[in-house]
Structure formats: C-alpha cells, structure tokens
Amino acid sequence: MFIDIKDVSKEYFQNNSTFKALDHVSLQIEKGEFICLLGPSGCGKTTLLNSVAGFEKVNSGSIEIDGKQVLEPCISNVTIFQNYGLLPWRSVQKNVELGLESKKLSKKDRHDIASKYIDLVGLSKFSKSHPSQLSGGMQQRVAIARALAVDPEIIFMDEPFGALDALTRLKMQDEISNIWEQQKKTIIFVTHDIEEAVFLADRIVIMTPNPGKIKSIVSVPLARK
Numbered sequence: 001m002f003i004d005i006k007d008v009s010k011e012y013f014q015n016n017s018t019f020k021a022l023d024h025v026s027l028q029i030e031k032g033e034f035i036c037l038l039g040p041s042g043c044g045k046t047t048l049l050n051s052v053a054g055f056e057k058v059n060s061g062s063i064e065i066d067g068k069q070v071l072e073p074c075i076s077n078v079t080i081f082q083n084y085g086l087l088p089w090r091s092v093q094k095n096v097e098l099g100l101e102s103k104k105l106s107k108k109d110r111h112d113i114a115s116k117y118i119d120l121v122g123l124s125k126f127s128k129s130h131p132s133q134l135s136g137g138m139q140q141r142v143a144i145a146r147a148l149a150v151d152p153e154i155i156f157m158d159e160p161f162g163a164l165d166a167l168t169r170l171k172m173q174d175e176i177s178n179i180w181e182q183q184k185k186t187i188i189f190v191t192h193d194i195e196e197a198v199f200l201a202d203r204i205v206i207m208t209p210n211p212g213k214i215k216s217i218v219s220v221p222l223a224r225k
C-alpha cells in the first residue's frame with residue numbers, strides 16, 4: 001500500500017464552534033493510481049488533499065506514505081494549483097528550472113532537464129517567454145512541466161483547470177491523461193466536475209459535505225481506454 005489514510009477526522013474552528021471538514025475518512029491508494037476526489041464545494045476535498053500533502057494537520061487518524069507518517073510537506077511531492085503559481089519575472093525556462101534548484105545539478109543538467117519537460121508539454125518555442133505573454137492553458141502547462149521536472153513521487157492537483165475556458169480545459173485533460181499514461185505518477189486530483197473525474201481517474205472518490213465523508217469509491221476501468 002502506497003498511501004494509507006486511516007480513519008482521519010479534521011475539525012475547523014468556525015464562528016465559535018467546531019466544524020467537521022473530514023469525518024472518519026479512510027482511503028488506500030496504490031502507486032501509479034490516478035485518483036479523483038469528487039464532490040460539491042465544502043465536502044472536504046481540499047482539506048483531504050492538503051492533509052495528505054502535509055499542509056494540514058489532522059485531529060485524529062493517521063496518514064502514511066510508503067509506511068511513513070505524514071507530518072510535514074515532503075519535497076519529493078508537488079502540488080499544482082488553480083492559479084499556476086509561476087514567478088512572473090522569470091522566463092518559462094527559468095520557472096521550470098525552479099524546482100531543480102534544490103537538487104545538486106550542474107547548470108547544464110538543470111537546463112537540459114527543464115527543456116525536456118518544456119518540450120513534453122509542447123512549449124519549446126516559448127521557453128524564453130514570460131508567463132504574462134502566455135494564455136492560461138499555456139501557463140498551466142508550464143506549471144505541469146515544472147512539477148514533472150523534479151520527478152515527484154506524488155502529484156497533488158487542486159482544481160488545476162478550474163480557471164480555464166471549456167475548450168482549453170478539455171485539451172489540458174487530454175494532456176495530463178497522456179502524461180500520466182507515459183509516466184505513471186501517482187496523482188490525486190480534486191474536482192467538482194464529474195465528467196472531468198470520469199475522463200481522468202482510475203478511481204473516483206465521491207465525497208459528501210456536512211460532515212465531509214467518503215460516500216463511495218468508483219473504479220473507472222474503461223473511461224480512458
């Protein structure tokens with residue numbers, strides 16, 4: 001078992017009372033799985049994602065990755081957000097090199113690895129451009145290239161395509177699906193869009209709010225293939 005979420009509950013303090021964002025949630029995820037967390041706003045998808053990523057502390061239960069308890073964010077995992085998180089003053093090339101700067105690599109190796117992933121997401125012609133010169137879809141592709149370049153164990157994606165127009169969103173879904181086919185990364189992907197979940201996921205974890213719970217888990221064996 002790669003990711004083991006055991007009986008996790010998480011409460012927030014809101015308006016002088018406690019609010020159960022996650023109520024006894026358990027979920028096991030295998031290496032290489034593409035998991036979508038699906039459900040309406042407020043059902044705890046982001047809270048669950050952030051807890052596995054180590055950004056949130058849970059109140060009870062435990063989360064283990066590869067047998068180790070998650071206590072803080074791990075540098076071998078990456079998160080991709082809706083708002084891309086690119087540095088506006090850096091070129092596409094330098095944005096993708098960003099995650100590699102913490103690794104002991106020569107300047108040339110950093111450059112070559114970044115270029116490979118920029119090529120993978122189809123942006124070679126734009127490596128010298130700055131984020132503001134690119135469309136939203138292209139910016140999100142830069143964020144994906146930057147995430148993949150560090151060769152992460154797990155990619156967390158929180159509504160990454162939510163800010164994109166419908167057509168670009170479909171293209172990005174295709175792209176992330178193709179990348180997943182090639183690289184077999186473990187991906188946990190938050191969405192409230194059922195079509196997106198069915199298209200992308202191996203398994204869809206359907207959540208309900210008040211309190212945030214897993215209602216059911218659905219395997220999607222034929223959606224993509």
Ligand code: ADP
Nearest residue numbers: 012013014040041042043045046047050158159
């Ligand atoms: P989404 O539904 O897209 O996940 P939300 O707007 O519900 O986004 O919340 C975005 C983030 O804002 C949450 O992940 C959380 O960190 C924070 N947040 C949400 N609700 C509250 C709240 N009532 N008080 C403080 N922070 C909140």
Ligand code: ADP
Nearest residue numbers: 012013014021040041042043044045046047048
């Ligand atoms: P989702 O991603 O499914 O929209 P969230 O995990 O963002 O759900 O939030 C679940 C519930 O917890 C929501 O009702 C939200 O308002 C609340 N919440 C999230 N973050 C915080 C926070 N930091 N403080 C207080 N309440 C929060």
